[in-house]
Amino acid sequence: MVLTLEKIKTPPKVSDIAYKALKERLLELDMSQLSDEGRLDERVLAKGLGVSRTPLREAINRLVVEGFLKVVPRKGIYVVRKSxxxxxxxxxxxxxxxxxxxxxxxxxxxxxxxxxxxxxxxxxxxxxxxxxxxxxxxxxxxxxxxxxxxxxxxxxxxxxxxxxxxxxxxxxxxxxxxxxxxxxxxxxxxxxxxxxxxxxxxxxxxxxxxxxxxxxxxxxxxxxxx
Amino acid sequence: MVLTLEKIKTPPKVSDIAYKALKERLLELDMSQLSDEGRLDERVLAKGLGVSRTPLREAINRLVVEGFLKVVPRKGIYVVRKSxxxxxxxxxxxxxxxxxxxxxxxxxxxxxxxxxxxxxxxxxxxxxxxxxxxxxxxxxxxxxxxxxxxxxxxxxxxxxxxxxxxxxxxxxxxxxxxxxxxxxxxxxxxxxxxxxxxxxxxxxxxxxxxxxxxxxxxxxxxxxxx
DNA sequence: ATATTGTATTTGGTATACCAAATACAAGAC
DNA sequence: GTCTTGTATTTGGTATACCAAATACAATAT
The missing domain is CATH 1.20.120.530 (GntR ligand-binding domain-like)
Structure with missing residues (x-):
């Protein structure tokens, strides 16, 4: 071996990017004035971020676990309001x-x-x-x-x-x-x-x-x- | 309306069942004697639980967030060992x-x-x-x-x-x-x-x-x- | 035999197709 | 007009197909 190399960074996952982007948007969101009762649309978000639904859903699930979003089965994804x-x-x-x-x-x-x-x-x-x-x-x-x-x-x-x-x-x-x-x-x-x-x-x-x-x-x- | 009805419970999601089942297996697992360095196989788990990969991956991700599993991109899913x-x-x-x-x-x-x-x-x-x-x-x-x-x-x-x-x-x-x-x-x-x-x-x-x-x-x- | 390298296989990651439940809405009955 | 009700659409949930990276492994050269 004549070359000294360093490890290259593993390429980021789309779901990670989606997670960060989505969380950022969420955190800068003013909850007090949400239209549509803070409902989000999976497909619209996916389109908007330019990713497919699968990694987006992963991002959403992480935000659900963290307590920022709530998914109601077959109803929609909602921004959690804090009392x-x-x-x-x-x-x-x-x-x-x-x-x-x-x-x-x-x-x-x-x-x-x-x-x-x-x-x-x-x-x-x-x-x-x-x-x-x-x-x-x-x-x-x-x-x-x-x-x-x-x-x-x-x-x-x-x-x-x-x-x-x-x-x-x-x-x-x-x-x-x-x-x-x-x-x-x-x-x-x-x-x-x-x-x-x-x-x-x-x-x-x-x-x-x-x-x-x-x-x-x-x-x-x-x-x-x- | 002549009938008094009560709300029926919404059917559980496959991913929820997978999550619970997987977590239960994990918690009853004796970490100190793991073969294969505690590596799990998505497809084997999916087959074993009788579900497809999608809901299983959701379950896995939840366990990752909780700190029980660790996913190494393109390598595998590993049981996290506690020091x-x-x-x-x-x-x-x-x-x-x-x-x-x-x-x-x-x-x-x-x-x-x-x-x-x-x-x-x-x-x-x-x-x-x-x-x-x-x-x-x-x-x-x-x-x-x-x-x-x-x-x-x-x-x-x-x-x-x-x-x-x-x-x-x-x-x-x-x-x-x-x-x-x-x-x-x-x-x-x-x-x-x-x-x-x-x-x-x-x-x-x-x-x-x-x-x-x-x-x-x-x-x-x-x-x-x- | 050993080392190298091309190839098949396996892995997780992603995109997409399809389903069933929920909903919106329009056509029809009154 | 109002109320029903059937239907199309939209939603999230699931299964599957496909990809690229990682790996295992066999063929080959030395």
Whole structure:
């Protein structure tokens, strides 16, 4: 052998592409204004994506398992609507998962990690956050992903990511942030503090109440979820 | 209309039957002795179940999403083997979910509930448990399902059940019980006690350490997981 | 005998044909 | 006009045909 070669990437499956495309469209969909009761047409979708029904159905089934779609036999495919109760339950699960993640993270976290996360938030002035919602939303995501990653628990990361998709789907981010961005920021700093102290109980408690606080806010203030 | 009729149940889909049958076979499978490296053959399975490939593939895909099977493009379908690390991670997630469930359960639990659960365990004499492993295993399942149910959180129940399937699959129940059945029983009673006191923090902590204890035991004593 | 290589077979992936249930709708009865 | 009811259409569900990649294997050269 005179040639040094590297493995070439296996060509992607059509069903995978269809899945990603369909999920993307779904996530950017505004549920609150769906025509036809959120009904989808297999054949139309297949035509639209330029694939046959078989791989498309595979994609649909995956989305059904994930809880984004619902198939009613011989009736149709429907976009699943989330009730306020659904959102609360999702947040409770998220609190449970991230709480455990924080516990583990407190065990593994390094000084470098802490420094990095502090840097992410140091760009924000707690007294002047107006107009920085979008920017802070990014930092927020980075923060929560940091905790997950630092937990070093693949299963936890996997399940939390699945939950995140549902969170993204429900477009209350903006409304949930407005007016709450200051306390949220303080909570973030407090959580980092607990991690720095390597206190699992404290870290868990703080991130749990952080997320449960969001749930309580939704419960009280949000009303566009039927 | 002179006849009073009730809705008839919609006929089950072939893919559903295939899914259930396949999953059942999988769960009763002893992974530690798989020929052919746990490879499955689509066409053989289809023939065996008496269905065509299409609904079978749907069933397979569901099992892939659930983490029981893995499909390697143009190679084959394989049974996923769980490493010790996988099991530990699953138990951590379970601890997180059931911990939150216990928290909620402490909030909702009634005196009747407590009485019922105490009755389940009162059949056992802590000093003489020998030969009651199977019986106690049933009580154990009933206990954990009770907490989930009492949490009244559908999402939590759903995700925990998915985890349970994986637990069932890994056949360490007998070995995990032997010699540990007494402390396990004590822990169960302690958890019920915390619920009775309606103390969410205590209930959460106790059930978490209960499950984490199992994880530590597996870590130390179990060695048949590669 | 061993190594190479062309070929048949097997595998999962995809497209398509067909079915039965659900539905829409129009023709006919009143 | 309204109500029935038969029929065409549309839907998701299933079976099957076909493809390309992977593999097994036999024929061949050395």
């Amino acid at each position: 306020k109760q659904d959102v609360i339950e999702i947040l409770l699960v998220r609190a449970a998962l991230e709480g455990m993640a924080a516990r583990l993270a407190a065990q593994y976290v390094t000084k470098t990690d802490i420094k990095k996360m502090k840097a992410v938030f140091s760009r924000f002035d707690p007294l002047n956050m107006d107009g920085k919602y979008a920017e802070y939303a990014d930092a927020n995501i980075e923060f929560h992903e940091f905790i997950l990653k630092t937990s070093r628990c693949g299963k936890l990361i996997e399940m939390a990511n699945s939950i995140f998709d549902h969170m993204r789907w429900i477009r209350f981010r903006a409304v949930a942030f407005e007016g709450r961005i200051k306390p949220i920021h303080q909570e973030h700093l407090k959580i980092i503090n607990a991690l720095e102290k390597k206190d699992p109980d404290l870290a868990e408690r703080r991130i749990r109440s952080h997320i449960e606080g969001l749930a309580q806010y939704i419960e009280k203030e949000v009303d566009f979820l039927e | 010790k690390q996988d099991v530990i991670e699953i138990l951590l997630v379970r601890a997180a979910l059931e911990g939150m469930a216990a928290r909620l359960a402490a909030q909702y639990v009634t005196k009747t509930d407590i009485k019922k659960m105490k009755a389940v365990f009162s059949r056992f004499d802590p000093l003489n448990m020998d030969g009651k492993y199977a019986e106690y295993a049933d009580a154990n399942i009933e206990f954990h399902e009770f907490i989930l149910k009492t949490s009244r959180c559908g999402k939590l129940i759903e995700m925990a059940n998915s985890i349970f399937d994986h637990m069932r699959w890994i056949r360490f129940r007998a070995v995990a019980f032997e010699g540990r059945i007494k402390p396990i029983h004590q822990e169960h009673l302690k958890i019920i006690n915390a619920l009775e006191k309606k103390d969410p923090d205590l209930a959460e902590r106790r059930i978490r350490s209960h499950i984490e204890g199992l994880a530590q035991y597996i870590e130390k004593e179990v060695d048949f997981l590669e």
